[in-house]
Amino acid sequence: MASPKSEVLQGTLDLLVLKTLESMGPMHGFGIAVRIQQVSEDLLQLNQGTLYPALLRLEQRGCVVSKWGISENNRNAKFYSLTRAGRKQLAEEAENWDRMSAMINRVLRTS
């Protein structure tokens, strides 16, 4: 509890989810949550519940598709996988993010 945790930035959850699916392949909601927390080395405070509306939003936009399947320890779980549109979206958003963070960094350093 000593290290400060960051809230997920507005609008970045979608990017995190897309990236996770790209690198890990089809995954269920719990898996995605755990993975994001692991990768951020538990520095990210993720309200896991917000993951589901985000997944639904991506599905509505056609970035991911979902399908019921069996998990590694034999449970029914809904698996999400990236679509072609989703990959394109990821590329665009990642690029946006890079540009944005670079710009913010520059602003922070110069002033």
Place this chain on the structure above:
Amino acid sequence: MRELCRAFLHRLASLFRRRHLEADLDAELRSHLEMAVEGNLCQGMSPEQAHRQALLELGGIEQTKEIYREQRGLPMIETTLQDLRFGFRILRRSPGFSVMAVLCLTLGIGANAAVFSWVEGILFRPYPAVSHQEQLLALTGTARAESGPTDISWPDLLDLQRSCTLIDSFIVSKIMGTTLSNGDRAEVMVGSIVSANYFDAIGVHPILGRGFEPGEDSGRNAHPVTVISFQLWQGRFKGDPQIIGKTQRLNNVEHTIVGVMPDGFYGTFVGWAVQFWVPASMEENFEAGGYKLEDRSARWIEAYVRLKPGVTRAQAQQEISAVARRLEADYPETNRGRGIKLWPLWQTPFNNSGTLLPTLEIMVAVVVFVLLITCANVGNLLLVRSFARRHEMTVRLAIGAGRGRLLKQLLTEGLILSAFGAAGGLVATHWCSHALVLLFPARGGVAMHLPGEIDWRVLAMSAGVCLLATLVLGLVPAMQIGKIDVAAALKSDSAGVLGGGAKAWARSGLVMVQVSLSFVLLVGAGLLLQSLQKIRNTSPGFSTHEVLDTAVNLVPAGYDAQRAQNFQDELLERVKALPGVESAAFARMTPLSYRSFSSTPIAVDGYQHPSEEQPTVQYNEVGPDYFVTMGIPLLSGREFTRADDEKAALVAVVNETMAAQYWRGRNPIGERVQVEGRWMQVVGVAMDSKYESVREAPKPFFYVPLRQNFDRSAGLYIRTPLSPETMATALAREVHALDPDLALYEVITLQEELDRSTSPQKVALTLVGVLGALALLLAAIGLYGVISFAVSQSSRELGLRMALGADASNLLRLVISRGLTLTGGGVLLGTAAALALTRLLGNLLYKVSPRDPLAFGSALVVMTIASLAACILPGWRAARTDPARVLRH
């Protein structure tokens, strides 16, 4: 963009798979939790701890579901659907209230939409098929010597057409009744004599064949062609596709059918559906008075003009008046003192829009009243209900409903009510749109045609009314939401104390408005009733009950003057020989029928008219025994006899007023009067009677013998105690015996003729009466509601009074006096409004002042009785208050 669309469709689709998606979400979250719990257990937590931690990380199942649902569906639509469902349930739970409110709204909206559809159909868009009606104006002549508008002569019209630059086209359309013979059937039909440009100028084109070609309206009897209506084509010709080129006998002349007009086109005459059209060149065959196309003094045309785009009526009138002045200078002997006038279509003087205008104005005023009363009544109903729902609203606020959400819910309920009301209203309008014609009798066997026009304006009006009602309905209970202090209200509601002086005031105000509005309607009904009574009791100056009136039109049958005279003589002999016939006579015109008498300039020896113009007097051509038959007493001299024929000296009978005006107390018998250049000797003075309207003031009038001024279209008058039906059979037999090709017009009593002339008054009275009664009922219900609510509210006070020694009759008096106070306030308001408004009744009133005390007095009595009736029941309940029971609570 495509993404957004996709997302929206996705969301929309989810509305219809809610149950499935809910289960899916449930399963997904459950599997998530199970996995999380398993993971936590692996890390060595206790089962409870593992579960708690998993829930914590998820952020709560219900919360997750709620935000998930918002993302999934369309929350706006979902809550609206929810509101609708809830609204329906609430309204179903209090059916009395709902039915009452919907009925009130149906009545208000329906009455409004129906009347506005009549106004639309008769005044503003009378000819639905005609293009750009807003550019059309009616055209009539004026004469300094006559009060009303006159017809126009054909040469004058041609001159106007040549000289006016601001007017696109002059459109002649003169209505006429004609016998249409087809094989053995002869029917009276409505036709129209038109200029050749008629169909092109009004922008209605035939569906078969052609309209009239330029030039077909000139040349005496040169173009026997006709265009027929869709109805005639479908009915009489059974939709014959080969109809073009066939011939039809019209007034005994074969006409070639050259065109069929589209369905829904009824010509351009408010009141009648025109069945066929002929060009003006054939005028002589249909109109009395010979060939008139080259006669500038023969005024017979009714016409419209179409303005060029952007031209105003004032500009066009200026130009036309200039031309009319030039005509006056160029043709002084025919045009002196005459002008030309343009009228907006809804004031067209020569068709029924002019006659119906005052009635329609009153109808509009009355239905607006009814609408106001409706709104007041529904508002009152809602106020009562808002007390009943106060507790519900408070509870809903307490468990966390937003005020906005409650407001939306209430508005939705209002919307449901008014949607039902509007739907009911439109159904009622649909039924009523053609009902106006039911109030008017057929004339001469041809039914009137007065369609309503339901169109977007009427619909928009109803929708507007609906919206207004929704606001009123929605806002009444909503007003108090803002004021509710949840904690206090929850506590005090359970104690059953209802405050709200402001609300009581609002309810009383609404009731007073209702009372005052219905008072105005009652006064109006009273005034109209008295007028009608006065009209009924006014003697027209001739017998009405035992005199029958009919006609055999000889013009269409091709009779010339000589043959017609012989026929009339023979028929008269046969009729007089019939059992029960006391006397009979021919005359050209029936008094008090819708047509106006001819008038003519006259000159009298030794009489100098105050102005330069020759005085004009109306006259009638009558046969022997006319005065005896009609029961018009002769004050001196004699009536016409068979001896007053073509060969005898010209004679005339004048009426009292004419004698007084032109001979100033001298006895006119034996004096001379000059009519159209012919000198006639006055042989008799007849008592004044009514000529064109029962309401007219005495006016000069004279009679000339029919034989000396023969007209083939004369009517037959028979004095007999027998009924018209009995007489009709006998008459038809006699006519048939003389000529099997002739058709007899309907046989009616002069009383019937008189009744028909008062139909606008009757329509207005029926409407104001019916709606006034309804308004009275609504006001009484409103009053009852307020008083009984006040009684139930003040039962403690009543109980206390009783405990302190008041007896039942004291309490009864208390309640009733409260009701009468409200009524009194309403009546005061109503009196002020009625004094200002009854003048609107204007010329529908006859010999009754708009401030007639009898009408006001009887309205007061009726209103008082109604409010007493409304107060009796609550008063009786108050008087039976049991102090012991009431005070214990």
